[in-house]
Amino acid sequence: MKPPIELLDFLKTEDRFVIATHINPDGDGIGSAIALSEALKQMGKRTLLLCRDAVPYICKYLPGSDRFFTYETVKTAAADISSYKNLILVDCNHPSRTGMDKVNDIPFDIRKSAVIDHHETDRDYGDIRWINREAPATAMMIYDLLKELGTRMSKDIADNIYAGILVDTGNFRHDNTSAEVLRIAADLVDAGAQPTQAYRSLFESWSNGRFLLFIKTLDTMEIKDGIAMVTITKKMFEETGTTADDTENFVEFPRIMKDINVSVFLREMDSDGYKVSLRSKGGFNVAKIAAEFGGGGHKNAAGCTVKGDLQTAKREILSRIKAS
Ligand code: 5GP
Ligand code: MN
Numbered sequence: 001m002k003p004p005i006e007l008l009d010f011l012k013t014e015d016r017f018v019i020a021t022h023i024n025p026d027g028d029g030i031g032s033a034i035a036l037s038e039a040l041k042q043m044g045k046r047t048l049l050l051c052r053d054a055v056p057y058i059c060k061y062l063p064g065s066d067r068f069f070t071y072e073t074v075k076t077a078a079a080d081i082s083s084y085k086n087l088i089l090v091d092c093n094h095p096s097r098t099g100m101d102k103v104n105d106i107p108f109d110i111r112k113s114a115v116i117d118h119h120e121t122d123r124d125y126g127d128i129r130w131i132n133r134e135a136p137a138t139a140m141m142i143y144d145l146l147k148e149l150g151t152r153m154s155k156d157i158a159d160n161i162y163a164g165i166l167v168d169t170g171n172f173r174h175d176n177t178s179a180e181v182l183r184i185a186a187d188l189v190d191a192g193a194q195p196t197q198a199y200r201s202l203f204e205s206w207s208n209g210r211f212l213l214f215i216k217t218l219d220t221m222e223i224k225d226g227i228a229m230v231t232i233t234k235k236m237f238e239e240t241g242t243t244a245d246d247t248e249n250f251v252e253f254p255r256i257m258k259d260i261n262v263s264v265f266l267r268e269m270d271s272d273g274y275k276v277s278l279r280s281k282g283g284f285n286v287a288k289i290a291a292e293f294g295g296g297g298h299k300n301a302a303g304c305t306v307k308g309d310l311q312t313a314k315r316e317i318l319s320r321i322k323a324s
């Protein structure tokens with residue numbers, strides 16, 4: 001996966017890059033952003049890492065994860081933000097996915113933008129667009145980019161890229177786990193990435209409250225025509241002392257059943273409506289369903305938000321799935 005020449009030129013000639021990733025960030029967005037930032041640092045460039053939401057606790061083991069600013073902290077802690085004229089979006093391809101389009105007091109003045117992403121759904125944004133829908137993870141694209149840039153693969157960079165790959169291949173289980181993925185993972189381990197630490201932190205660091213929330217969530221499961229649906233309400237978060245960060249991967253579990261082709265997870269939001277996560281097996285394209293609700297994602301993993309009460313949200317999602 002060769003990065004475009006214009007992207008390489010952009011990174012080599014410019015300085016001061018804001019690197020931003022999507023809201024509700026995951027290991028791929030966080031790891032890709034940090035790895036790119038470290039590579040640019042080796043080239044003597046300045047970077048500023050930005051995300052609307054705080055780094056989830058499961059990603060805090062990643063070297064450099066404490067360097068992220070939110071839209072709140074960036075205003076006070078990064079006084080020189082107004083001198084950053086270049087924006088790079090990673091693991092997303094439009095400012096609406098970063099939430100920055102809704103904040104009008106971030107004091108930066110972007111002159112040139114690039115997107116590095118692997119999502120199936122894309123919108124027209126970016127002076128330089130590198131979108132590879134075949135890439136198993138944005139972190140794989142970052143790996144290729146760093147090879148082209150001649151970056152020294154430090155342990156810190158290797159840990160970050162490894163995290164992105166691990167998360168987006170579901171622990172090397174999803175059908176995007178190719179020989180190339182495994183070769184690159186091995187190369188990263190040679191460079192110092194710690195597979196056990198990554199697995200433990202990303203998948204085996206649940207609190208008691210989170211486990212309790214999981215049990216309650218499974219209790220809400222409804223199954224119909226090969227579709228499993230689970231729900232989390234704000235009350236369930238209160239009862240278990242947990243937050244939205246504690247729901248990562250819950251949507252994966254119903255897929256374990258051999259007759260389930262689509263798994264739907266609805267989480268009640270603070271604002272009106274529900275955040276919906278969709279997962280499928282095989283040919284069923286959930287990105288298309290999510291896109292009908294203004295969301296997006298990949299063929300087997302996608303998301304969107306649905307306004308209104310729970311029954312309406314469930315009915316609308318189910319009917320779109322059945323209709324396709
Ligand atoms: P999750 O269900 O884990 O939040 O996200 C699954 C995939 O769908 C991820 O690749 C994520 O970036 C994408 N995704 C989730 N929610 C949205 C959304 O509201 N809009 C778009 N465009 N993509 C989403
Ligand atoms: Mn990704």
